[in-house]
Amino acid sequence: MIVTCPKCGQALMNEDDRTLTDTEAAELALQTCNCPAARAWRSKEKQIDETCFNIESLCVANARELGMTEIENDEIIDILKKTARLIADAKVFDLTVTTVGHGKVKISKSGKGSISVKRTVGHTEELKANEKY
Known part of the structure; x- marks a missing residue:
């Protein structure tokens, strides 16, 4: 099967x-x-995946270990993950969500390009996706 890169137009053979x-x-x-635009796309997708992993880690999987309650509402987690994409796509600089009973979650992009997820519930925990695209 032949596929065409939407960034550079190169035709690529695929099995x-x-x-x-x-x-x-x-x-x-x-x-x-292997064009620069496709490599940048892959790097951005990796950064989004890492940020979504960090959201899951801070808000669900490791929340109790960090002394916080789990955010069990899937809609809130989905909003946070959609925000990660908006920030990676440079459509939003940062977003803070204040939840009922679970504190605040702030997702932001630094000047160096890393996306951080910060959660505050009495104390603050922060994880960064350092991959810059």
Whole structure:
């Protein structure tokens, strides 16, 4: 199967014989193309994944170990993860969500390009996704 990089237009041969939607084919091309724009896209996606992992870690998985309650509301976690993408895409600089009974969660991008997730419930914990794209 031949896929085309949506960033540079390069045609790439791929061994995947599945029928792909245009979106799936574009993503497959972005994952394999070596052009600077595709590499930047992969780096940004990695940063988003790391930030979402940090959100899960601070707000759900490791919350109790950090002396905080878990945020069990999936809608709040989804909003925080969507915010990570908006910040990585430079559409939002930072966002603070104040939850009922679970304190504040602030997601922001530093001048150096890292995205930090900071949670405050009586005390503050912060994790950063340092990968800069």
